[in-house]
Amino acid sequence: MTRNAKIIVTIALMLGMALAALDTTIVGTAMPSIVGKLGGITLYSWVFSAYLLTSTTTVPIYGKLADLYGRKPLFLFGSALFLIGSIASGFSQTMVQLIIFRAIQGLGAGAVQPIVLTIIGDIFVLKERARVQGLFSGVWGLSSIVGPALGGLIVDHFSWRWVFFINVPFGLLSAILLMISLKEQVERKKHQLDYIGTLTLSISIVALLFAFLQGGTSWSWLSWQSIALFATSILLLGWFLYEERRAPEPILPLDLFKNRIIVISSIGGVVLGTIMFGITSYVPLFMQGVKGGSATDAGIILGPLLLAWPIAATVSGKLVLSYGYRITAVAGTALTLIGVGLVLLFTPQVALPLIILAMVLIGAGLGFSSSAYILSVQNAVPWNLRGVATASTQFFRTIGGTIGVAVMGSILNAQMAQRFTPIFSHYTEVLQHLPKGVSPANVLLTPDVRASLPLVLLNQLQLALAQSLFWVYLLLFVLAVIGLVAMFWLPGGRADQYAYDAETSADVEAEKPSSSEVVLPHLG
Missing domain, CATH: 1.10.287 (Helix Hairpins)
Structure with missing residues (x-):
């Protein structure tokens, strides 16, 4: 295992991680322009949903296959699907085509992120891994910040199609570097796939x-x-x-969940995913709808969160080595809880410094927690279960976020219907003069319409939206409390005390059927 090979593999994996993170934010910026060219605004949400569905459901499958056949072929297969989907999306002529090709992109993306994290677990020992995880969290955070701005520049100066085409050169470079530097010895045996x-x-x-x-x-x-x-x-x-x-050979060995570390980390992943997706979805809505900011302002307000996350993740690795999983995870969920508690105080009059402080605390808390979850799970299982175990943490995080945002959307819609209807009943003339295609629920998000509203009506609607969002944030607060309580069940003590030992471990027993294969990674 040479130092140069490690560096090349790390660069390849960072490129892969950056593309997966960038794609989640850059497309959102381009979507208004895409709808303007292709039409089909009623299918707007499915451009995101199709990607989300396929990328979520395939995570455990890729994790298991990576354990059976090695990390490298699955990463390359996922990257190829992602790039094919990207190229096809860029050439889309209708919204239906775009939705189908985004689903193909998602099939590839489902492999990239969990296998990146798994390869990190393979080639770095725990002490090194703790530092490297922070580096990859930084790549994720930076890509998420750059995405909206880059999407805007591409749409303004080139074409929305380049939002997808830009993935191709970087994706190819990532795949080539990995093919050259990562070598795996695979003992071929028959499998009984699940x-x-x-x-x-x-x-x-x-x-x-x-x-x-x-x-x-x-x-x-x-x-x-x-x-x-x-x-x-x-x-x-x-x-x-x-x-x-x-x-x-189960796709998700249930024996994994006999291990307390994996169970608690999975619960933490659900909470983390729900809070992460909830805050990044509904705080921008507050900034634009309640505070009257622009779409750019709504995106920028997440900057403190996305900057604090990778910084905290880097520090988190050192804390895990020195103080163990429990203290690190408890500190992270406590910071998240305080930050979400501040979000509960958001009103139309809230000061910008309080919003920024809340975002910093939440970002720091999520950074501490996410690194602790990944490191603890990877350290608790043998090599031939590390892929599926790492994938399970990503799976629970994504499922938590996906379902959580859907539930929060239902809560918000119900609260807005309850509050907006009585307000508009006193302003029937305003409703009659709304531009065609603008619903009452969207007037605060349409700058021209918002500017034309009577000040009294505008203030009432902003207050109603803030009150509606309060119930969304309250759900996040309750989940943060649950997450904090759960983290006290993580074992205390130093992390190296809980490394998997093939001879003495009784918590996680690897599946070893006669037909299994052993994949031994090495770098050349």
Whole structure:
């Protein structure tokens, strides 16, 4: 294992991580222009949802396959799918085509991030890994910040299509560097892949996410469509759990969850994902709708959070080595809880310094927590389960965020309907003069319409939106409390006390069927 090879692999992985992070923010900036060219505004949300569905449901599958066949081929396969989806998205002629090609992009993205983290776990020992995880968190944070600005520049000076084409040269460079520098010795043996587990888990998640994404919008929560989707999800999840106990090589070994570290880290991942997606989705809405800021202002306000995250993640690695998982995770969730508590105080009159302080605290808290979760899980399992274990942490984080944002959207819609309707009932003339295509719920987010509103009406609507958002933030606060309590169940003491030991570990027992293969990574 040479130092130069490690450096090349790290650069390749950083490029892959940067592309995955950049794609989540750069597309949002370009979407108004894309809709202007392709039409189909009613399909707007599906451009994001299609990507989210495929990237979420494939994470555990890629994690298991990486354990069976090695990290390198799965990373290269995922990168190839991502780039094919990017090129096809750039050439899209209709919104339906774009949605299909974004789904292909998501199929590739589902492999990139978890396998990047898994390879880091393979090539660096715990002490090195703690520092490197902070570096990768920094790449993620910086890419997230650059994304909106870069998307705006590309759309303004080139074409929205280059938002997708820009992935190609960097993706190819990442793949080439990894092919050259990462070598894996694979002992070929026959496998009994868990097809039933893969299908039942995937369809169960798709049904659940579809129910949350469409429920309360396309149909009511108590409609037969919602009930059927929830019932399908529950039944298939039960079938999946049954199958995982019987399968020779399960896609998600349930024995992993006999380990307290993995269970608590998974709970923490759900809480972290929900808070992360919730804050980044609904604080910009507060800035634009309640405070009257521009779309740029709404994006910039997340800057303190996205800067604090990688800094805290870097420090977190050192804390894990010196003080262990529990203290680091408790410190992170406590900071997050305080930050979300400050968000509860957001009113139309809230001062900008308080908003910035809340974002810094939340970003620092999430940075401390995320590194602790990943390091603890990777350190608790053997090599041949590290891929699926790392993927499970990403899976729970994404699922938490996806479902959480859907639930928060339902809460917000219900609260706004309750408050906005009585207000507009006293201003029927204003409603009659709204521009075509602008609903009452969107008047605060349309600058020209907002500027034309009577000041009294504007103030009432801003207060109503702030009060509606309070209930969204309250849900985040309750989840932060749950997360803080759960972190006290992580074991105390130094991290190296909980490293997996093949001879003495009783918590996590690797699956070792006669047909399994052993993949030994080395660098050349």
